[in-house]
Amino acid sequence: MGRLEVRVDANAPDLARRTTVLAELTSTAASLHDIDQRLIDGAATDLIEDERALFRRSGELAREYLALLPRIALSRCPLTQAAVVAPVDTAGLDGPWWRYDPPLRPPWERPSTLVALTGALALGGAPEHTDDLVRPGPAVPYVIPRLVDDGCVAVLSSLPIGAHTGYVIAYFAERFDAPRANDWGANQYPVDGGWDEVIEDASAFDFDLRPYVERGQLRWIAPGDQDLALHDDVEGCPYVDLPGLRAPQRIEGGQLW
Secondary structure, three states: OOOOOOOOOOOOOOHHHHHHHHHHHHHHHHHHHHHHHHHHOOOOHHHHHHHHHHHHHHHHHHHHHHHHOOEEEEEEOOOOOOEEEEEOOOOOOOOHHHEOOOOOOOOOOOOOOEEEEEEEEEOOOOOOOOOOOEEEEOOOOOEOHHHHHOOOEEEEEEEEEOOEEEEEEEEEOOOOOOOOOOOOOOOOEEEOOEEEOOOOOHHHOEOOOHHHHHOOOEEEOOOOOOOOOOEOOOOOOOOOOOOOOOOOEEEEOOEEO
16 A cells, blocks of 8 residues: 545644744754853853843743644544544644744644554655654554553544654543653643653554454544544544554654664
8 A cells, every 4th residue: 555645624824923033942942052151261251131021032932823723623532422622733844833942832722532653654855853852653553552552542633744744643432541652742741730750652653454344443534524524443443554654753853763
């Protein structure tokens, strides 16, 4: 089976403004780094006000970036039928939404049954250049067996991320008390009152999706389906046996490692 094609969502960000904001964020960060270094060296004690102004501007730009993020209907809970709608930077991997540690993401309302929101990404060309470390998951979708073995039902869907294809693997349960999974592309996941994290490598992932669909542990949503209709058949599933790297990807400086 070849690379999965996903239709572009009409809920697209303002790409021109996003480019401008990201460029100024990068410039501001570089200026702050320069001032910090000079203050450490004791060579620029008169630049403290400039540093404060840059911090304020950086905060303004970060808030504007977050406001530009489109809210995407990513998945649907098979238990309650509630849609999972979240802010995602779908323009490319160069936005700080994709920064691994820490990502820049706004708060959003998660369905009470959503246990974890993980993902994978198949590159559709060279990755966008960013100085931040990006870890978008493997190149093909997978299941985390410990989550479904503890009672979760997984739902697999897809969406375009710039020229790339993103895969969302969401996990749902009425009640779940075990460790969860880091959010897609992030080094942590939210818990009441803060954050937690798990450390998982490729050994924690199962890329053979067929048995999970057959056992009813994995449902899927067709690419481009705005209605988020859930399917449970194996033969019609477009995500089974996709080609690609079955290990976590690490992108830095526009290079895949």
